[in-house]
Amino acid sequence: MNKDPGCEKQEESDTLQGRIENRTFAKNFFMRIDILTILPELMESFFSHSIIRRAIENKVAEIHLHNIRDHATGKHRQVDDYAFSGDAGMVMMIEPVDRAIQALKKERDYDEVIYPTPDAKPYTQKIANRLSTLRNIIILCGHYKGVDQRVRDHLVTCEISIGDYVITGGELAAAVITDSVIRLLPGAISDETSALTDSFQDNLLSPPVYTRPAEYKGWKVPEILLSGNRKEIFKWKHEQAVRRTRLLRPGLPDREETG
Numbered sequence: 001m002n003k004d005p006g007c008e009k010q011e012e013s014d015t016l017q018g019r020i021e022n023r024t025f026a027k028n029f030f031m032r033i034d035i036l037t038i039l040p041e042l043m044e045s046f047f048s049h050s051i052i053r054r055a056i057e058n059k060v061a062e063i064h065l066h067n068i069r070d071h072a073t074g075k076h077r078q079v080d081d082y083a084f085s086g087d088a089g090m091v092m093m094i095e096p097v098d099r100a101i102q103a104l105k106k107e108r109d110y111d112e113v114i115y116p117t118p119d120a121k122p123y124t125q126k127i128a129n130r131l132s133t134l135r136n137i138i139i140l141c142g143h144y145k146g147v148d149q150r151v152r153d154h155l156v157t158c159e160i161s162i163g164d165y166v167i168t169g170g171e172l173a174a175a176v177i178t179d180s181v182i183r184l185l186p187g188a189i190s191d192e193t194s195a196l197t198d199s200f201q202d203n204l205l206s207p208p209v210y211t212r213p214a215e216y217k218g219w220k221v222p223e224i225l226l227s228g229n230r231k232e233i234f235k236w237k238h239e240q241a242v243r244r245t246r247l248l249r250p251g252l253p254d255r256e257e258t259g
């Protein structure tokens, strides 16, 4: 690998607050995400539901799905081939991927070409925050044994792993990235402040939450939450968040700092 295709470039708008402040200057902001995949149907259903659909309806974001196979040449519209190394497993070919990317680049400039892959740095909220400040991004979904390394060396600008395990294709990872980014865009979720209180936004896990009834089968909601004392409740929530983080994710702050 010739470069570190990290996705954590520092920007003034690195904090979410900074991002929101910057955004107030950018009226009519919307984000365009182009996803290159060999399984567009698989992704369609995901994006036609929930938060993502609402964001699209509210013109906060646009998602365009493109079938890489449409850019394949030859009778069989081949998009994968055997590895030169002789290893088992197919490799996604550079030509259809390059053609798909160039077709998009001809239409507009892109801020990042993202390639989700297990052999990359781990995805964090910090990266999601930064991606949410961009206007046009491409996400390339890999399959088989991955894409030809020359795609990564010459076309991809940002590589992301969504965790230390392997899933079959890049589609689910692209969906994870898209969801986490779009929910940060102003207007994507009704209560805009709720993106600010997400787990990880301040390197803390969320505190526990409760709703009615106050008692069920003898299992009680903590007394403090019924007290109406906002100051004490705020303090309790913070203590709980710290406790949970220390217990479950002791390395969380370090990991965020070192990227």
Ligand code: 6GU
Residues within 6 Å of the ligand: 115, 116, 117, 118, 160, 161, 162, 163, 164, 165, 166, 167, 168, 169, 170, 173
């Ligand atoms: Cl981005 N892709 C695949 N196939 N597996 C993964 C991943 C991505 N991140 C973690 N595992």
